[in-house]
Amino acid sequence: MTDVVKRYEGNPIISAQMIPGANAVFNSAVTRFEDRYAAVLRVESKHGFQTMRMAWSDDGIKFNVEPGEIMAPTEEPYLTYEEAIYDPRITKIGDDYFICYAAENRYGCQVSVSRTRDFRTFEKVAIASEPTNRNMVLFPEKINGMYVRLDRPFQPGGQGHIWMCDSPDLVHWGNPRCVIESRRFAWDQGKIGPGAPPIRTDEGWLVIYHGTTPRCNGLIYKTGVALLDLDDPSKVIARGKEYLMAPTEEYERVGDVPNVVFVTSAVPDFEKDEIRLYYGAADTCFCMATARITDLIEFAKTG
Numbered sequence: 316m317t318d319v320v321k322r323y324e325g326n327p328i329i330s331a332q333m334i335p336g337a338n339a340v341f342n343s344a345v346t347r348f349e350d351r352y353a354a355v356l357r358v359e360s361k362h363g364f365q366t367m368r369m370a371w372s373d374d375g376i377k378f379n380v381e382p383g384e385i386m387a388p389t390e391e392p393y394l395t396y397e398e399a400i401y402d403p404r405i406t407k408i409g410d411d412y413f414i415c416y417a418a419e420n421r422y423g424c425q426v427s428v429s430r431t432r433d434f435r436t437f438e439k440v441a442i443a444s445e446p447t448n449r450n451m452v453l454f455p456e457k458i459n460g461m462y463v464r465l466d467r468p469f470q471p472g473g474q475g476h477i478w479m480c481d482s483p484d485l486v487h488w489g490n491p492r493c494v495i496e497s498r499r500f501a502w503d504q505g506k507i508g509p510g511a512p513p514i515r516t517d518e519g520w521l522v523i524y525h526g527t528t529p530r531c532n533g534l535i536y537k538t539g540v541a542l543l544d545l546d547d548p549s550k551v552i553a554r555g556k557e558y559l560m561a562p563t564e565e566y567e568r569v570g571d572v573p574n575v576v577f578v579t580s581a582v583p584d585f586e587k588d589e590i591r592l593y594y595g596a597a598d599t600c601f602c603m604a605t606a607r608i609t610d611l612i613e614f615a616k617t618g
């Protein structure tokens with residue numbers, strides 16, 4: 316299948332030039348909120364700190380970035396579990412919006428969860444893993460009475476697969492299972508991780524993930540698609556053979572980390588059969604692409 320994904324021609328939609336003091340803005344979380352789009356931005360400041368800011372949009376393309384940080388690591392090194400916070404993902408469950416993010420500290424990287432109902436006040440729910448783990452995404456509903464998440468624990472040798480665990484309260488997690496493995500000799504042979512939070516479709520949970528191809532000058536970050544069983548999401552129903560998206564545009568090829576497309580949000584519109592994929596490009600700017608939901612499902616079945 317070709318041309319399943321259509322990049323927005325005005326990419327990038329958010330860049331560091333829009334934010335005073337920013338070096339880069341990328342890998343951010345977008346969701347519908349009332350009749351607008353809310354975005355929690357990963358902003359790297361010029362002094363190197365990773366912080367998060369709010370941005371709002373009527374159309375999901377032109378965003379106004381609010382002044383000030385909504386979440387920031389402490390300025391006291393070695394005194395906190397959240398020295399650098401980044402790669403937020405948003406999942407709405409009931410009236411709550413949960414923001415899962417990477418929290419880096421002197422022990423490695425952990426995943427944290429915050430809750431908001433209005434994107435004005437944020438309440439910490441938990442630091443939800445031991446080191447080292449990243450890319451936590453929550454399913455948008457309880458499954459068999461439990462909250463469920465995907466994440467990516469680290470493995471020696473720079474490897475890593477997509478795991479799942481569950482929790483009665485979002486604080487205590489267990490029942491870890493490896494769900495989607497990297498594939499030897501394929502485009503996703505390096506470490507892989509969940510991208511956007513899973514989306515319920517009639518055919519299964521749609522999972523957009525990132526996979527890496529190791530090359531002599533570093534990793535190339537690409538995008539893949541899989542479908543998980545609705546009742547038992549530890550079962551993979553289908554997984555696309557090829558990558559859905561790879562860095563091809565200049566803003567994906569050139570930047571602080573070249574050759575990166577990193578999807579962190581997917582906003583579906585089932586009536587229009589369209590999904591918006593929001594992604595960081597080259598660890599430098601933030602972009603958008605669209606696809607038909609039915610095409611993504613068919614794409615997953617090509618495996």
Ligand code: BMA
Nearest residue numbers: 342402536572575577595598
């Ligand atoms: C991953 C994460 C992402 C980043 C990517 C490419 O390990 O750190 O935030 O976009 O590397 O540098």
